[in-house]
Amino acid sequence: MMTRRFLLTFLALITFAPxxxxxxxxxxxxxxxxxALADGKTVLxxxxxxxxxTCARQERVIESLRKGDPAYxxxxxFINVDWDQYGDHEVTTSRNVPRRSTLLLLKxxxxxxxIVAGTGQSQIKALLDKAL
Structure with a gap:
């Protein structure tokens, strides 16, 4: 039997998850x-x-900045590299990425x-602004 709470939660998920x-x-x-780089794109x-x-905090800051300025x-x-899957892979080692919670801006x-392990909004904004 479907409860009201379940129905409201389900409706919220299908509305906002996308x-x-x-x-x-x-x-x-x-x-x-x-x-992406070969296509001339700037990549974070x-x-x-x-x-x-730390990664979750960085993600919240990036999402907030993106919502505040569509120019980003x-x-x-934006490309996410799963550290657990690619930590020892060429995509990580070739760029000397020392740890998870590293953000690289490339062109x-x-x-x-x-930025390595930085979570400050002004620091992350300054990085993103280099692409504008």
Whole structure:
């Protein structure tokens, strides 16, 4: 039997879940970053783990900034690299990424900036602003 609480929760999930998923970025698959860079895009690579509280804080700050300024979504391709899956992979080692909760901003063959374990809104905003 369906309770009112269950029904309201279900309706909220199907209404708001697509918005939350749409804004998070694309999950990394081999070749994705190289292709985006070859296409001339500026890419923010977010090395994260689902269990990482610093990563979660970074994600909340990035989402807040993106909601506040749609220019970020126009200027930046957001790609998430799962640390547990790709921590020892070429996508991580070739860029000397020391740990999860690392954010890299890339364009062409250049690294525009990097944050390691930083969660401050002004710090993350300054990184994203380099793409504008």
């Amino acid at each position: 918005m939350a998923i749409a804004g998070q970025g694309t999950d990394y698959k081999p070749g994705l970053i190289k292709q 690579v977010d090395y994260k783990a689902s269990w990482c509280s 979504d126009k200027a930046i391709t 062409g063959n250049e690294e525009l900036g990097r």
